[in-house]
Amino acid sequence: xxxxxxxxxxxxxxxxxxxxxxxxGYAALGKALKxxxxxxxxxxVTRSGLRGRGGAGFSTGKKWSFIPKDVDTPKYLTCNADxxxxxxxxxxxxxxxxxxxxxxxxxxCCYAIGAAKSFIYIRGEYAHxxxxxxxxxxxxxxxxxxxxxxxGSDFSLKVVVHRGAGAYICGEETALLDSLxxxxxxxxFRPPFPAIxxxxxKPTVINNVETLCNVPHIISRGPExxxxxxxxxxxxxxxxxxxxxxxxxxxxELPMGVTARELLFEHAGGIWGGRRLxxxxxxxxxxxxxxxxxxxxxxxxxxxxxxxxxxxxxGVIVMNEDACIVWATLNLSKFYNHESxxxxxxxxxxxxxxxxxxxxxxxxxxxxxxxxxxxxxATNIDGRSFCALGDAAAQPVKSSIDRFHEEYEYHIAHRGCxxxxx
Numbered sequence: 097x098x099x100x101x102x103x104x105x106x107x108x109x110x111x112x113x114x115x116x117x118x119x120x121g122y123a124a125l126g127k128a129l130k131x132x133x134x135x136x137x138x139x140x141v142t143r144s145g146l147r148g149r150g151g152a153g154f155s156t157g158k159k160w161s162f163i164p165k166d167v168d169t170p171k172y173l174t175c176n177a178d179x180x181x182x183x184x185x186x187x188x189x190x191x192x193x194x195x196x197x198x199x200x201x202x203x204x205c206c207y208a209i210g211a212a213k214s215f216i217y218i219r220g221e222y223a224h225x226x227x228x229x230x231x232x233x234x235x236x237x238x239x240x241x242x243x244x245x246x247x248g249s250d251f252s253l254k255v256v257v258h259r260g261a262g263a264y265i266c267g268e269e270t271a272l273l274d275s276l277x278x279x280x281x282x283x284x285f286r287p288p289f290p291a292i293x294x295x296x297x298k299p300t301v302i303n304n305v306e307t308l309c310n311v312p313h314i315i316s317r318g319p320e321x322x323x324x325x326x327x328x329x330x331x332x333x334x335x336x337x338x339x340x341x342x343x344x345x346x347x348x349e350l351p352m353g354v355t356a357r358e359l360l361f362e363h364a365g366g367i368w369g370g371r372r373l374x375x376x377x378x379x380x381x382x383x384x385x386x387x388x389x390x391x392x393x394x395x396x397x398x399x400x401x402x403x404x405x406x407x408x409x410x411g412v413i414v415m416n417e418d419a420c421i422v423w424a425t426l427n428l429s430k431f432y433n434h435e436s437x438x439x440x441x442x443x444x445x446x447x448x449x450x451x452x453x454x455x456x457x458x459x460x461x462x463x464x465x466x467x468x469x470x471x472x473x474a475t476n477i478d479g480r481s482f483c484a485l486g487d488a489a490a491q492p493v494k495s496s497i498d499r500f501h502e503e504y505e506y507h508i509a510h511r512g513c514x515x516x517x518x
Contacts, residue, residue: 099333099349100332100333100349101190101194101197101306101310101313101335101349102335102347102349104119104194105193105194107119110193110194111192111193111194111195111228111232112235113232113235113236113239113241116196116197117239120316121196121197121200121312122196122200122241122247123316124311124312124313124315124316125203125204125207125246125247125312125315126247127315127316128204128207128315129207129246129247129249129251130247130249134207134208134209134210135165135208137204137207137208137315138157138160138208138209140157140315140319141156141157141160141208141311141314141319142156142157142158142160142319143319143320143323144157144314144319144322144323144331144332145319145322145329145330145332146307146311146314146322146331146332147330147331147397148303149304149305149306149307149310149334149335149409149410150267150304150306150307150409151181151304151382151406151408153330153397153407156303156307156311159301159303160205160208160209160301162289162291162292163209163291163301164291164292164299165210167299169298169299170212170296170298171209171210171211171212171298171299171300171301172211172213172215172295172296172298172300172301173202173205173206173209173211173214173215173300173301173302173303174214174215174216174269174272174273174276174294174295174300174301174302174303175198175202175214175215175216175217175302175303175304175308176217176267176272176303176304176305177191177216177217177218177219177222177225177229177305178218178219178260178267178272179219179267179305180262180263180264180266180267180435181264181267181380181381181382181408181409182380182381182411182413182428182431183337183340183380183381183409183412183413184337184380184410185337185339185347185411186305186306186335186336186337186347186409186410186411187304187305188222189347190305190335191218191225191228191229191305192224192225192228194309195228195229195231195232196232196235196236196241197309197312198216198229198305198308198309199229199233199241199242199255200241200311200312201308201309201310201311201312202214202216202253202255202308203242203246203253203255204311204312204315205301205303205308205311206253207251207253209299209301211253212254213254213255213256214253214254214255214256215255215256215257215258215276215295216229216255216257216258217260217266217272217275217276218257218259218260219260219262220259220260220261220262220263221262222259223259226257229257233257236255242254242255258276260272260275260281261275261281263275263281263435263437264431264435264485265281265282265435265436265437265483265485266281268283268483268484268485269290269302270283270284270286270290270483271284271483272302273290273294273295273300273302276295277295277296281437282437282439283437283482283483283485285482290302306335310322310332325351325352326351326352326353326396327352327353327394327396327398327399329396330352330353330396330397330398331352332351333349333350333351333352334349334350334351334395334407334410335347335348335349335410336348336349336350336359336395336411336412337409337411337412338359338360338363338364338412338414339411339412339413339414340368340376340412340413340414340415341367341368341371341414341415341416342360342364342366342367342368342414343364343365343366343367343368344363344364344365345364346364348363348364350395352396352397353394353395353396353399354394354395355391355392355393355394355395356376356378356386356390356391356393356395356412357391359395359412360373360376360391360412360414364414367414367416368416371416371418372388372417373387373388373391373414373415373417374387374388374415374417374418374419374421375387375388375414375415375421375496375499376390376412376413376414376415377405377411377412377413377492378393378395378400378405378407378408378410378412379400379405379406379407379408379411379412380408380409380410380411380413381413381431381488381492382408382487382488382489382491382492383405383406383407383408383488383491384404384405384406384491384492384494384495385405385421385496385499386403386404386405387499390403395407405495417515419515420458420503420513420514420515421496421500421503421504422454422457422496422504422507422513423458424492424496425454425492425493425496426451426454426455426458428492429447429450429451429454429489429492430451432447432450432485432488432489433447433448433450433451433489435485436485436486436489437485439482439483440481440483440486442476442477442480442481442486443477443481443482443483443485443486443489446473446474446476446477446481446486446489446490447477447486447489450470450473450474450477450489450493453466453469453470453473454470454493457470457507457508458507460507460511460512461511462504462508462511463508466504467497467501467504467505467508470493470497470504471493471494471497473493474489474490474493474497475490475494477489477490478490478491478494503515
């Protein structure tokens with residue numbers, strides 16, 4: 097199976113405009129501007145079955161179609177390049193190694209929804225990626241692929257790189273919009289949804305980097321081609337960021353529906369040190385853990401959900417038999433407690449209490465009943481916080497207790513870990 101997003105990454109200097117164009121770059125944009133009406137572009141993306149690669153898995157074409165058609169008001173596309181989900185590092189590679197692929201996807205989306213301005217909201221720590229994107233934007237403007245009257249058409253587009261300040265909450269789309277407007281990055285109450293009142297209270301689409309990078313290939317090769325890859329409901333490829341206890345960590349682009357076993361053992365080189373797999377998180381740190389018994393689960397939206405987790409961002413974090421689950425859960429919980437924006441009490445207070453209980457367990461000070469108390473706190477965060485950060489914080493706790501309850505009880509009974517630490 098050929099790659100889509102990483103197809104040409106073995107080509108030297110692909111980040112340069114002339115190299116990108118020589119390998120078919122911006123041909124899809126030219127095709128759209130000459131042959132397709134905006135609604136037809138949206139229709140092709142909808143027919144392809146492309147779903148958001150940032151975590152939610154919502155239909156990309158349907159999201160675009162929510163933008164009002166007959167309103168005389170500015171419209172915006174915001175590319176979410178915040179990528180702060182632990183275990184996820186695909187977007188940074190896509191931006192550095194093929195920035196014009198993203199810009200072409202942005203231009204096609206803006207043409208489809210009628211936007212004349214787009215923002216790339218990029219994670220504050222991604223200074224190098226931001227510079228690469230800014231250089232690519234200037235190259236594209238000079239060549240007529242961005243700016244006024246693109247490729248001799250009536251379509252004009254300005255793209256701006258906006259650097260965030262390193263807040264995980266700004267990966268949540270409405271907090272991202274507030275941050276773009278110069279406000280504190282807090283999630284908004286919905287409705288209204290961004291498609292109606294988003295950036296500057298105008299109709300706005302927010303799409304992930306990987307999502308937009310797929311669009312030029314769909315327009316060039318057709319929705320049927322894209323839909324033929326993957327599964328019936330989860331089409332195309334997915335870039336899986338594999339980290340942790342594997343021999344070959346990295347990004348792997350594979351068809352949706354590949355099994356976790358194939359990803360980890362055939363592509364990522366198997367479990368580090370020849371040890372046995374203990375647990376893996378399939379979609380970034382904010383989804384429930386799976387175990388060795390789930391290795392044959394297919395990595396698509398429906399199959400992973402049926403297994404009790406979520407595909408999320410595709411950040412696969414692997415733990416071998418020497419990993420302490422309580423320690424790993426504490427490590428993740430510290431992150432969510434630190435990154436809680438503090439807007440709502442369930443998340444603000446609940447993540448604090450989770451860390452305190454886990455720390456007591458890990459330090460050998462756990463008491464009988466602490467595991468039940470921990471589950472109770474996580475359950476009272478899940479579904480009760482203002483945005484999905486609270487839900488995310490609850491998942492590692494609840495799933496680790498469900499799947500590794502004996503390790504928690506061992507910490508209380510023996511004042512220490514039942515396994516080594518790798």
